[in-house]
Amino acid sequence: MSGYTAATRIRWTEWLPWIAALAFFFLMPEYLSLGARILIFILFALSLDLILGYAGIVTLGHSAFFGLGAYTAGIVSAKLGVQDNFLQLIAAAGAAAALGAATGAIILRTRALTLLMLTLAITAILLEIANKWSSVTGGADGLSGVTVAPILGLFKFDIFNRTAFLYGLGVLFVAWWVVRRIIYSPFGAVLTGIRENRARMHAVGAPVYGRMVLIYAISATIAGIAGALLTQVNQFVGLNVLGLEPSGDILVMLILGGVGRLYGAFVGPVIYLIAQDWLAKQYPEYWYFGVGALLIAVVLFAPGGILGLADQVRDKCLRLFKPRSSAKASAR
Amino acid sequence: MILYVISVGLSVTMGLMGFINLAHGVFAMAGGFVLSGAMARFGVPFPLAVAAAFVLVALGSIVFERLLYSRLYGKPELAQVLFSIGLILVSMAAARLLFGDQAARILLPEYLRGQVHFLERDFPTYRVFIIGFSFLIILGLWFGVERTRWGAMVRAAVDNRAMAQSVGINTRRLFMLTFALGSGLAGLGGALGADILPVQWAYPFEHLVYFLIVVAVGGLGSLRGPFIAALLIGVADTACKYWTPEFGAFLVYAATIAVLLWRPMGLFGVRA
Numbered sequence: 001m002s003g004y005t006a007a008t009r010i011r012w013t014e015w016l017p018w019i020a021a022l023a024f025f026f027l028m029p030e031y032l033s034l035g036a037r038i039l040i041f042i043l044f045a046l047s048l049d050l051i052l053g054y055a056g057i058v059t060l061g062h063s064a065f066f067g068l069g070a071y072t073a074g075i076v077s078a079k080l081g082v083q084d085n086f087l088q089l090i091a092a093a094g095a096a097a098a099l100g101a102a103t104g105a106i107i108l109r110t111r112a113l114t115l116l117m118l119t120l121a122i123t124a125i126l127l128e129i130a131n132k133w134s135s136v137t138g139g140a141d142g143l144s145g146v147t148v149a150p151i152l153g154l155f156k157f158d159i160f161n162r163t164a165f166l167y168g169l170g171v172l173f174v175a176w177w178v179v180r181r182i183i184y185s186p187f188g189a190v191l192t193g194i195r196e197n198r199a200r201m202h203a204v205g206a207p208v209y210g211r212m213v214l215i216y217a218i219s220a221t222i223a224g225i226a227g228a229l230l231t232q233v234n235q236f237v238g239l240n241v242l243g244l245e246p247s248g249d250i251l252v253m254l255i256l257g258g259v260g261r262l263y264g265a266f267v268g269p270v271i272y273l274i275a276q277d278w279l280a281k282q283y284p285e286y287w288y289f290g291v292g293a294l295l296i297a298v299v300l301f302a303p304g305g306i307l308g309l310a311d312q313v314r315d316k317c318l319r320l321f322k323p324r325s326s327a328k329a330s331a332r
Numbered sequence: 333m334i335l336y337v338i339s340v341g342l343s344v345t346m347g348l349m350g351f352i353n354l355a356h357g358v359f360a361m362a363g364g365f366v367l368s369g370a371m372a373r374f375g376v377p378f379p380l381a382v383a384a385a386f387v388l389v390a391l392g393s394i395v396f397e398r399l400l401y402s403r404l405y406g407k408p409e410l411a412q413v414l415f416s417i418g419l420i421l422v423s424m425a426a427a428r429l430l431f432g433d434q435a436a437r438i439l440l441p442e443y444l445r446g447q448v449h450f451l452e453r454d455f456p457t458y459r460v461f462i463i464g465f466s467f468l469i470i471l472g473l474w475f476g477v478e479r480t481r482w483g484a485m486v487r488a489a490v491d492n493r494a495m496a497q498s499v500g501i502n503t504r505r506l507f508m509l510t511f512a513l514g515s516g517l518a519g520l521g522g523a524l525g526a527d528i529l530p531v532q533w534a535y536p537f538e539h540l541v542y543f544l545i546v547v548a549v550g551g552l553g554s555l556r557g558p559f560i561a562a563l564l565i566g567v568a569d570t571a572c573k574y575w576t577p578e579f580g581a582f583l584v585y586a587a588t589i590a591v592l593l594w595r596p597m598g599l600f601g602v603r604a
Contacts, residue, residue: 058410110596112409117548118592121585124541128582244541248417255414289429292421299415300403 010180017266021169025162032161038273039168040229045254045265046172046179047222052251053260054183055215056195057108060247061119062223064103064126065096067242069224071130071137072096074237078145079136085148085167089228096224097217104216108209120244127242142238146231164233171229175222176262182218183262191215195260252295258305267306351405354416356518356543357536358423363389363519364531365431382523389519390512397511405507420536428533462524469517470559486510545588551599561599 024035044066051057069092076082076091107118130137137143182188190211193201201208231237240246249272257268279287302309363385370381400419404412477483489496489503497503522531546565550557565584572583591599 052410056410058413060413106593110592113544113548114592114596116409116413117544118589120541120544121588121592125582125585125589128585132582244537251414251417259410286425288421289425292418292423292425295418295421296400296415299411299418300400303411 014263017263018169018173025165025169029162032165034273034277036161036164036168036233037230038269039165039172040226040233041250041253041269041273042266043168043172043175043226043229044223044250045257045269046175046262047219047226048250048254049259049262049265050179050182050191050219050222051216052254053264054188054195055191055212057212057216058112058116059119060116060244060251061121061123062219062250063242063244063246064119064123065100065220065223066227066230066246066250067123067126067130068099069093069096069227070231070237070241071143071227072224073228073231074143074146075136077147077231078143083147085232088148088232089171089225092224092228092231093221096227097221100220100224101213101217104213104220108212108216120247123242123244123247127239130239130242138237140239142236144236146235146237148232148235161233168229168233171225175225179222180262182215187211187215252291254305255295255298256305258307261304261307264305264307271306351401351412353401354413354540354544355419355423355536356416356515357522357540358420359389359393359515359518360522360525360539361423361427361531361533361535362392363522364526364535365427366519367523367526368531382520385523386516386520389522390516393515394508394512396515397508401511402504402507420540424533424536427535431533458527462528465524469520482506482509545584549588549591549599551595551597557599 021035021039025032028035044062047065048059048062051059051062072092072095073088076088082088082091103118103122107115107122110118131139133139134141190201190206193204193206194208194212198208227241230241253268253272254265255268256272257266257270258264276287279290298305304311366385366388367381370376370384371378376384396419400415404415477486485496485501485506488499489501489506493503522535542565546558546561549565550559550561565587568587569584
């Protein structure tokens with residue numbers, strides 16, 4: 001699937017998502033707000049995929065970094081008056097990276113339920129802080145008054161979200177490139193090894209714990225950037241970026257798309273958010289029912305998510321053709 | 333104490349069977365709805381309705397176990413986590429459709445209302461009753477797991493399933509019954525606690541964190557662990573909210589993290 005030996009050159013199919021995104025920009029300008037949201041959640045899912053899909057760290061608290069990034073960008077802008085978008089991004093990334101490294105160093109010593117519980121407790125603590133420390137975070141009302149100066153001094157955020165969409169696309173592209181490099185590097189191969197067989201990775205002398213903390217911090221950084229993007233695009237931060245629910249949502253999106261594969265993080269949020277946009281407004285009860293049922297079905301019948309299913313279908317098709325061609329060969 | 337009764341059921345399924353079941357609150361919620369439904373619609377007396385909550389939830393959980401859970405034994409924890417989150421979402425939506433946004437209403441019988449005078453102070457009768465009842469459950473479970481043939485079989489099957497099977501224990505049936513017991517206890521806890529923790533459609537999600545904290549802090553596969561953890565967390569939570577309301581639940585989470593770092597397997601954990 002992936003790893004050290006896989007072809008690392010960018011195939012032509014891998015440009016398709018970006019072409020699709022640009023086409024979307026020109027063809028459906030009225031949906032750019034949703035589009036920007038999708039891009040942000042793709043970035044968030046990508047960060048989760050790094051630790052969950054590649055390193056095999058099961059977490060229910062990834063929203064801690066997303067939320068921290070969102071609040072850092074918001075506070076830096078609304079309270080400290082920093083208007084430059086890149087400075088806001090860097091501040092958010094730095095805060096998330098620091099939290100990721102600190103908590104990662106502590107909690108990655110544990111496993112299974114304990115690890116799950118610790119990640120959950122950390123995001124719950126952040127939620128409490130954001131809720132109670134209202135002089136800084138705005139509390140339950142959320143933090144408004146976030147202002148972002150024109151990007152590079154040229155492009156203002158407009159009401160049609162054109163700038164927001166392209167800006168999000170640009171950040172996502174950079175992050176995608178970085179993540180791709182990580183996955184296909186020896187470091188990425190070590191991560192896959194840790195996921196598959198931790199004891200054996202110890203045995204071949206890989207510094208398992210150090211690598212896991214490192215990837216945890218990297219993933220936290222990307223999640224923080226995603227959170228900051230959300231703040232910049234919405235010009236608002238609310239409590240809904242922290243806690244169990246956003247963690248669960250992003251988990252569902254990633255699983256739906258296919259965990260442990262780069263493009264699962266792309267497919268999942270697109271489908272999830274578009275479906276949510278259409279269905280959730282009209283039938284909120286059925287929406288959760290559907291999501292839950294889908295999740296159960298994916299776990300039981302399609303562990304690879306949508307892309308996993310696509311792979312299976314492709315393999316079946318190939319197998320249909322193969323025996324025929326070999327039969328022909330033997331007939332000759 | 334309610335936390336205890338619900339969580340001990342979770343400890344039974346999670347600890348004894350090694351299944352990360354986040355959907356435990358679903359069974360607690362079901363218990364609450366069975367209780368209120370039985371009492372309000374069919375006029376069943378309170379003790380009988382509580383018993384019905386236990387039995388019906390246990391029976392219902394057997395169906396779930398056979399159809400869904402049993403496929404996931406021994407699967408990676410991620411699959412189990414995701415599956416149970418899915419189950420939570422489905423059940424929440426179903427509960428909302430069936431019962432609406434209102435919390436289940438429980439009318440306590442006369443003899444459980446009012447106050448008990450004890451040591452110069454007044455205590456609500458119902459809470460005293462719950463505490464007494466929990467102690468009975470603790471005793472019963474302790475006896476069951478430590479002193480009976482069933483308990484020995486469960487412990488054997490958990491330690492080494494293949495071996496237990498090869499000496500002639502029907503582990504399939506055993507796990508099914510254990511799961512039913514755990515879920516039944518959750519139903520019981522949900523029913524008894526409906527007066528204190530209101531049962532409504534968001535219940536499995538709202539209290540999930542508390543159940544998990546209790547089990548994780550108490551330690552998997554132990555019976556007194558969740559008991560002591562529930563006690564600690566209940567007292568600590570109330571005390572924190574009373575003395576330092578501005579911190580709210582903050583200290584509980586901080587304490588959870590501290591305990592888990594100090595003892596990753598929980599206070600009385602048997603297995604990692």
